[in-house]
Amino acid sequence: MPVFETLVPENVIEEVKNDFRYAERVEQYRLGKAAVYIPAGLKWNYIPRSAIREASASQRTVSAGHCVTVRVCTPALEISTEAGSFSLNLEKQASLDRFLAVLELET
Numbered sequence: 001m002p003v004f005e006t007l008v009p010e011n012v013i014e015e016v017k018n019d020f021r022y023a024e025r026v027e028q029y030r031l032g033k034a035a036v037y038i039p040a041g042l043k044w045n046y047i048p049r050s051a052i053r054e055a056s057a058s059q060r061t062v063s064a065g066h067c068v069t070v071r072v073c074t075p076a077l078e079i080s081t082e083a084g085s086f087s088l089n090l091e092k093q094a095s096l097d098r099f100l101a102v103l104e105l106e107t
Contacts, residue, residue, distance in 0.1 A: 003043040008083040011048040027095050031102060054080040055103040057096055060089055
């Protein structure tokens with residue numbers, strides 16, 4: 001079983017393993033009933049949903065290429081908590097819409 005670490009030290013989830021087990025996979029992230037899970041190597045960081053003050057959409061511009069620079073706009077989710085702001089980079093607009101739909105129900 002993976003190791004879990006909270007990104008908001010004041011908010012620790014007791015049943016984090018159980019919540020993770022049934023969490024919905026949205027790209028590389030997991031969206032549980034109690035937290036948003038972010039992969040971090042061999043462990044998972046999480047942001048408790050009760051600590052989220054605001055979630056909003058944004059666009060990131062990613063540059064790639066050596067000879068010819070290519071710029072691509074990708075969706076991103078900005079999450080604001082008491083501990084600071086976090087940005088989750090996504091590949092698909094549908095994934096961003098899924099996060100916003102679930103997180104807006106609580107705020």
